[in-house]
Amino acid sequence: MRIENFIFMTKLKSLLYIFYSLLFLQFLSFCASPQDFYEQGKIEFFNENYEKAVFYFNRALQVNPNYQEVYYELARLYYEIDNYYYAKLNIERAIKYAGSNRELLLFSADVDAKLKNYALAEAKYKQVLNKDPLNLRALSNLAELYLDNQKFVQADKFLSDIMKSYPDNFKVLDLRARFYEEA
Known part of the structure; x- marks a missing residue:
């Protein structure tokens, strides 16, 4: 009787191990990657579901806190809803992780202009113009700033x-x- 119980328990343990392994693998298949959260956030942002977009972007950042594209999208989202303080925080984080490229620098200058940091915005527009003297966005935004x-x-x-x-x-x-x- 004891041997039968032992064999039964061993088989039961094996079956439970297989069951829990399959359950764990199934769970992993439902876990989204930061890219999945990012893409879902972009969809929600496009559909103007800003709260859901922020949720998905923050989930992506929980998985990968160095995800510069997410910071850029969060900055754009906050800029669109006129929350320039959070737009500034997120664009600075995007620049921190991605380096200062032209698009990020222009967007950062736009945010600075909205926050009335005119000298900083002017310096950033001029920095872009030093690299690309015919950049329409930098030229027109600088003229508008003036x-x-x-x-x-x-x-x-x-x-x-x-x-x-x-x-x-x-x-x-x-x-x-x-x-x-005006003149």
């Missing part, structure tokens, strides 16, 4: 430069019209 601060001489210089390279751009034409109204 208009906002009533620096009409500098605004006129940048608008003239932009008009030479981009004479049919609507934003440039709009800024030029604004310049004539």
Whole structure:
């Protein structure tokens, strides 16, 4: 009787081991990677489900705290909902992990302009223009920054430069019209 119980218990342990192993593997298949959370967050962000997007982006960061694309998307999300403080925090983290590329630098300057850190925004736009003198976004945003601060001489210089390279751009034409109204 004891041998039969022993054999039965051994088989039961083996079956339980197999069952729990399969259950664990099934659980792992349902676990999402940081990339999955990131992609789901982008979908929710596109659909303007901002709370869900933040949830998925934060889940991606829990798995991989150095995921610079997630920080960039969080910065864009917070910028879109006018929470510039959190946009600034996240764009700085994206720059920390990715290095300072042109897109991140331009976006960081845009956030600084919204936070009224005009000198910092101006420096970042000029940093981009040093590498790419015909960058339309940097030129037009810098001209707009000068208009906002009533620096009409500098605004006129940048608008003239932009008009030479981009004479049919609507934003440039709009800024030029604004310049004539305000100057």
